Amino acid sequence: MVYNTLSKKRQHYPSCYAMSFYLSLSIKISMNIFWLMMMLFSMLVLLITNPSAMLEEMIGASTSALSLVVELCAVYVVWLGFIELIDASGLAEKLAKLLRPLIKKIFKVDNEETQKLIALNLSANMLGVGNASTPLGIKAVSALDDHTGKANFAMIMLIVINATSIQLLPTTVIGLRASAGSSAPADIILPTLIVTVTTTVIGILLVHGIEKLRKKIKERKK
Amino acid sequence: MSAYILPILFILLILYCIYKRINTYDTFVKGASGAIKLVFDIFPFIASIMIAVALLRASGITDWLTEILSPIFTALGVPPELTELVLLRPFTGSGSYALLEDVLSTYGADSYISRCACVIMGCSETIFYVATIYLSKTKVKRLFYAIPVALLCSIIGTILACLLCKVM
Numbered sequence: 001m002v003y004n005t006l007s008k009k010r011q012h013y014p015s016c017y018a019m020s021f022y023l024s025l026s027i028k029i030s031m032n033i034f035w036l037m038m039m040l041f042s043m044l045v046l047l048i049t050n051p052s053a054m055l056e057e058m059i060g061a062s063t064s065a066l067s068l069v070v071e072l073c074a075v076y077v078v079w080l081g082f083i084e085l086i087d088a089s090g091l092a093e094k095l096a097k098l099l100r101p102l103i104k105k106i107f108k109v110d111n112e113e114t115q116k117l118i119a120l121n122l123s124a125n126m127l128g129v130g131n132a133s134t135p136l137g138i139k140a141v142s143a144l145d146d147h148t149g150k151a152n153f154a155m156i157m158l159i160v161i162n163a164t165s166i167q168l169l170p171t172t173v174i175g176l177r178a179s180a181g182s183s184a185p186a187d188i189i190l191p192t193l194i195v196t197v198t199t200t201v202i203g204i205l206l207v208h209g210i211e212k213l214r215k216k217i218k219e220r221k222k
Numbered sequence: 223m224s225a226y227i228l229p230i231l232f233i234l235l236i237l238y239c240i241y242k243r244i245n246t247y248d249t250f251v252k253g254a255s256g257a258i259k260l261v262f263d264i265f266p267f268i269a270s271i272m273i274a275v276a277l278l279r280a281s282g283i284t285d286w287l288t289e290i291l292s293p294i295f296t297a298l299g300v301p302p303e304l305t306e307l308v309l310l311r312p313f314t315g316s317g318s319y320a321l322l323e324d325v326l327s328t329y330g331a332d333s334y335i336s337r338c339a340c341v342i343m344g345c346s347e348t349i350f351y352v353a354t355i356y357l358s359k360t361k362v363k364r365l366f367y368a369i370p371v372a373l374l375c376s377i378i379g380t381i382l383a384c385l386l387c388k389v390m
Contacts, residue, residue, distance in 0.1 A: 032363060034350075038274040042281035053280055061276035065269035068316065069261050076257035082235065084253025085246060089239045129228070130315075135260055137356045145360040156368040159356060163347040163372035164379065169227065170344035176323060177340055182331035191337075191386040192344035199345060199379040206371050 072131070079132040083120065095119050106161075106204055107154045114143040118158065125165040128172065137162060157207050164199040167192050267358045271351060275313045284309060299384045301335050308342060308380055312349040312373065319343075334387060341383040346376040 046054050086092050096103075096116040103115050117140035124133035137158065144154050151159075170192050178185040239246050278284055287309055292302040300308065307325065311318045325339045349372045353365060 034369075035270065035274055038278055042274075042277035042283055045281035045283060046277065049282065050280070054277070057276045057280045058273045061273040062269040064316075065265065065272040068272075069265045069268060073257050073261040076260060077254040080257050080260075081250040081254040082232065084249050085235055085239050085244070087253075088244050088249045089235070089242045091235070091238065127228075134352075134355060135256075137352070138260065138264070138359055141356045142359045145362065147361065149361050150364045151357070151362050151366055151368060155357075155362070156366060156371075159349075159353055159365075159368045160372050160375065162352055162356070163349045164345070164375045165347060167344050170340075171228075172319070173322070173340045173344050176319070176326060177331050177336075180323070180326035180331035180336075182336075185331070187390075188337060188340045188344065191341045191383065191390050194386060195341060195345040195379050195382045198382060199375040202378060203371060203375045206374070207367075210367050210371070 075131045076135055079129070080135055083132065083136065086120070087116075092116050092120055095123060099123075107157050109144070109154050111143070114140065117143055121158070122161065122165075125162060126168045128167055128169045133162070153207075153211050157204070160203040160207050161200060164196060164203045166196045166200050264355050264358050267354045268351070271313070271354055275310075275317070278313075298381050300380055301338060301384065303329070303335055304339055304342065307339055308346075311343070311346050312376065313351065315348045315351060318348070338384050338387045341387055342380050345379040345383055347372075349373060349376065 043054065046057075083092075093116065096112070096119040099119040099122070100115055103109065103118050107115075107118060109115055109118065117136055121133050121136040121140050124130075124136060140158060141155055144152065144158070146152055170188065173188065173192075174185050177188070236246065239249075284306065288305045291309065292305040295305050295308065296302050303325070307318060307321045310321065322339055322343050326336050329335045349369060353369060353372075357365070
């Protein structure tokens with residue numbers, strides 16, 4: 001009996017090391033490296049195929065980024081104004097109180113102000129108003145920042161949940177379908193809801209699982 | 223129907239503010255004044271990622287990737303017509319919406335491919351954009367496993383979306 005469990009443990013080790021190796025590989029993927037790879041590869045290809053287009057493309061892209069930012073500024077004025085009203089009227093506090101137990105469990109955050117920002121960000125996401133959720137997300141992540149230069153557990157969780165975000169009302173997509181002449185533009189609501197709930201649950205479980213694994217690896221190293 | 227939800231929420235909010243005796247004008251201005259500063263701060267991040275995506279598309283790497291990956295997508299049950307949409311979605315919001323409009327007008331709004339495309343758009347997010355913008359006010363450089371996990375979730379979502387559209 002004892003021997004059996006021992007050998008089982010031994011069999012378990014190699015896979016554990018492979019996991020930790022894979023994990024440390026994926027940890028190294030940071031925004032810096034990713035951007036560098038995208039730039040370098042496409043620049044090398046462009047050098048051969050169409051060198052004169054390179055600068056033109058870059059300036060064109062930053063021009064469209066500028067016009068996007070101008071548009072976003074107008075949108076943010078509206079949303080930040082209303083968000084301030086939501087905050088000042090105490091509705092944000094009520095919403096946060098409602099979602100607090102859930103947020104505490106998922107994000108492991110105790111600060112009430114941060115919990116409020118996360119609650120607002122997630123609600124805006126669920127209603128399909130991505131433009132309102134972005135400034136809230138920026139504020140929430142800044143509040144979570146511990147100035148170590150590394151993303152912490154709650155930040156990673158917030159980014160993953162924002163990426164999979166549960167959609168109660170995919171407003172933009174419904175609008176596009178309606179203008180393309182669909183007979184029932186809203187019939188994508190249910191499949192979208194099912195898919196987003198599933199991926200959100202998977203995302204939360206994955207982040208929690210990986211965090212536990214990382215803690216175990218750290219303890220083993222010590 | 224869904225066109226009424228946001229306007230009604232706005233009106234209810236204003237009414238609630240009146241009930242709570244809040245100086246709505248002052249409060250709205252106070253909130254809105256943060257917009258320019260915010261946009262000013264995130265502009266370099268938006269521009270950098272858009273430059274990289276523009277070069278990636280201009281160099282034809284996205285076309286190659288589309289060609290290489292579409293058999294894999296077909297094996298996973300995702301229509302090969304949607305490969306480019308799925309590939310570009312994590313990087314660019316406006317670009318992927320333009321592609322969605324293309325799909326809708328080419329295949330008809332009620333076709334299987336169009337419905338798949340709509341659900342995929344609804345359940346995925348411009349992950350790289352969100353990650354860079356959210357972290358723009360902090361000094362965080364290391365994202366650890368956030369992006370791999372988020373990408374994995376959207377791949378699962380994409381496959382599930384195409385499955386569900388067949389049934390529903």
